[in-house]
Amino acid sequence: MRLSRVALGVALLAAALGAARLAPSTYAANALVTLALYVVLALAFDLMAGHIGAVSLAAPAFYAIGAYTAGILATRYEAGLLVTLPAAVALAALVAVAAGWPLFRLSDLAFAIGSLGLGLIAAALANNLIDLTGGPMCTTGVAPARVALGPLVLSTATPRAAYVLAVLLVAVALLTYLALTTYRAGRTIAMIQGDEQLAAALGVNPLRHKLTLFAASGALTAAAGVFYAHYTTVVCPADFSPFLTINLLVMVFVGGPGTLGGVLLGAALFVGVSEPLRGWAHLGNLLFGAILLAAVLAFPRGVWGWVTGLAGRVRSAA
Amino acid sequence: MAVLLEQVVNGLTLGSLYGLVALGLALLLGVVRFANFAHGEFLMLSAYVLVGLRAGLGLPYGVAAPLAVLAMGVVGFLFARTIGTTLLARSWRFQLVGTLAVTVLLESGIILAFGALPHSVPVALATRTVTLGGITISWHRVVVFLAVAVAFLGLRLLLTRAPIGKAMRALAQNREAAVDLGIDVRRIATVTFVLAGALAGVGGVLFAPLYTVTPTMGAPVTFKALAAVVMAGAESTGAVFAAALLLGVAEALAGGFGLAAYQEAMGFVVMVLVLLLRPQGLAGRAMRV
Numbered sequence: 001m002r003l004s005r006v007a008l009g010v011a012l013l014a015a016a017l018g019a020a021r022l023a024p025s026t027y028a029a030n031a032l033v034t035l036a037l038y039v040v041l042a043l044a045f046d047l048m049a050g051h052i053g054a055v056s057l058a059a060p061a062f063y064a065i066g067a068y069t070a071g072i073l074a075t076r077y078e079a080g081l082l083v084t085l086p087a088a089v090a091l092a093a094l095v096a097v098a099a100g101w102p103l104f105r106l107s108d109l110a111f112a113i114g115s116l117g118l119g120l121i122a123a124a125l126a127n128n129l130i131d132l133t134g135g136p137m138c139t140t141g142v143a144p145a146r147v148a149l150g151p152l153v154l155s156t157a158t159p160r161a162a163y164v165l166a167v168l169l170v171a172v173a174l175l176t177y178l179a180l181t182t183y184r185a186g187r188t189i190a191m192i193q194g195d196e197q198l199a200a201a202l203g204v205n206p207l208r209h210k211l212t213l214f215a216a217s218g219a220l221t222a223a224a225g226v227f228y229a230h231y232t233t234v235v236c237p238a239d240f241s242p243f244l245t246i247n248l249l250v251m252v253f254v255g256g257p258g259t260l261g262g263v264l265l266g267a268a269l270f271v272g273v274s275e276p277l278r279g280w281a282h283l284g285n286l287l288f289g290a291i292l293l294a295a296v297l298a299f300p301r302g303v304w305g306w307v308t309g310l311a312g313r314v315r316s317a318a
Numbered sequence: 319m320a321v322l323l324e325q326v327v328n329g330l331t332l333g334s335l336y337g338l339v340a341l342g343l344a345l346l347l348g349v350v351r352f353a354n355f356a357h358g359e360f361l362m363l364s365a366y367v368l369v370g371l372r373a374g375l376g377l378p379y380g381v382a383a384p385l386a387v388l389a390m391g392v393v394g395f396l397f398a399r400t401i402g403t404t405l406l407a408r409s410w411r412f413q414l415v416g417t418l419a420v421t422v423l424l425e426s427g428i429i430l431a432f433g434a435l436p437h438s439v440p441v442a443l444a445t446r447t448v449t450l451g452g453i454t455i456s457w458h459r460v461v462v463f464l465a466v467a468v469a470f471l472g473l474r475l476l477l478t479r480a481p482i483g484k485a486m487r488a489l490a491q492n493r494e495a496a497v498d499l500g501i502d503v504r505r506i507a508t509v510t511f512v513l514a515g516a517l518a519g520v521g522g523v524l525f526a527p528l529y530t531v532t533p534t535m536g537a538p539v540t541f542k543a544l545a546a547v548v549m550a551g552a553e554s555t556g557a558v559f560a561a562a563l564l565l566g567v568a569e570a571l572a573g574g575f576g577l578a579a580y581q582e583a584m585g586f587v588v589m590v591l592v593l594l595l596r597p598q599g600l601a602g603r604a605m606r607v
Binding site for chain 1: 412414427548551589597
């Protein structure tokens with residue numbers, strides 16, 4: 001059973017890596033990289049929102065921590081990915097634990113608004129700590145990542161090369177997601193979400209588990225930020241607007257929160273719908289809003305919930 | 319000293335406008351359990367209705383403003399009967415995403431109709447000033463304070479004296495008992511949406527002559543109104559309004575004393591500080607959603 005899952009994972013990874021060969025153009029490769037980054041961000045978001053009901057709107061803060069850590073270390077100290085990635089991940093996890101401590105004392109909605117504040121404060125800092133971030137003039141000239149593993153060279157210099165690295169990042173994110181939401185850890189957080197007081201009475205420390213999830217979510221988000229900084233070579237405050245949070249909310253809640261299939265489907269639907277609409281400017285936004293509203297109204301458990309429900313009905317009818 | 323006082327007056331103006339939106343948000347949350355992340359957009363919409371009525375029909379401010387407020391009441395009614403009804407049955411997380419969709423729709427719709435450039439709403443009262451206690455303020459600000467005071471006291475009276483207001487409070491306090499006593503939840507929900515829409519409408523028409531009217535002006539107001547509601551920590555209109563005033567003053571002081579760049583984030587800094595000291599919020603009782 002487990003072996004077959006590992007084999008399935010390896011096959012999927014190989015297929016995902018092969019997709020770059022099929023990508024007909026740089027545009028397509030770039031779209032695949034965007035999709036991969038969104039998958040990582042959406043998995044990080046769903047770790048919290050889908051499994052302990054804590055809707056963290058702080059994604060821009062952690063994304064900024066990752067991107068600026070990479071940007072600053074790479075431009076000032078010529079640090080490579082093997083330095084910027086661990087540094088950003090550690091910093092993000094620390095910030096998550098420090099911010100989570102007071103935030104998790106709040107009720108559901110208050111937690112969301114408090115974390116929204118964290119994102120807005122991060123954007124204000126990015127704009128104003130000009131000596132550190134370059135402010136609105138951005139941090140420019142971030143060197144692309146380049147890691148040589150023997151004959152295999154991983155790099156973010158071109159969209160096709162970056163795609164391979166992005167797929168590896170997705171694989172790490174998936175493994176983290178599964179490690180924290182399945183088996184023993186998954187049953188523990190399911191218990192916390194079901195009845196926190198009961199879980200506490202049974203000797204589980206809810207705060208510790210929530211902080212672990214927040215730290216993992218923040219670290220994955222920061223890792224995506226590191227990748228983004230090396231890939232685009234420019235880091236600007238505008239990259240960390242509340243729009244990022246809105247996109248993640250849309251992917252996870254339209255796809256289906258708390259389910260791996262829902263998160264992946266949501267990210268794919270989001271990129272599939274929003275990319276073609278981008279050329280239409282404001283009319284595209286209007287259409288996007290209409291499609292989103294229709295999806296939210298029509299699918300109470302997300303599109304994935306509807307698909308699995310449909311599959312269940314077909315199976316029981318057969 | 320006069321500079322400080324002036325900034326405080328600016329902050330109270332801004333805070334009272336946040337307060338109108340925050341009161342509507344708090345009513346929707348408390349009475350009908352609806353998290354409306356599009357509520358600041360109603361303020362934006364009201365300002366554009368005002369712009370349209372003045373430019374299109376040539377109506378003076380004194381006529382166009384009440385009409386815009388009325389129109390926002392109608393928008394509240396339509397919202398309640400369409401999107402509101404469907405989303406009421408969902409968890410607040412889906413309400414959040416659904417109302418974000420409404421935000422995107424309204425913002426891009428307004429851009430298509432009015433363009434992305436800012437509009438201004440000049441009124442005669444905004445240029446005439448009065449000097450009170452060493453500081454000079456425009457008559458329009460006096461109108462803002464009076465109108466907000468009337469709206470706030472009117473809402474208090476409605477909630478404490480009128481049967482419909484009592485029914486709203488009953489629903490907020492104990493939904494099951496209120497339903498058992500025969501309170502028509504659907505009707506109360508509609509009334510609450512209309513009230514909340516009209517309150518944001520009042521905010522919009524008062525806001526427009528003071529600042530510029532832009533399609534994206536709604537979202538920051540939503541954020542601050544949400545912060546005020548969370549900071550207040552209870553479904554008490556007084557606490558919500560006081561929290562909104564506190565946010566407005568904190569923002570204006572930050573803007574006036576060299577922290578203008580952090581003005582937008584200031585409200586959240588205050589909120590986080592308040593919640594660190596009092597996780598249950600200013601008014602004491604932990605918030606229920």
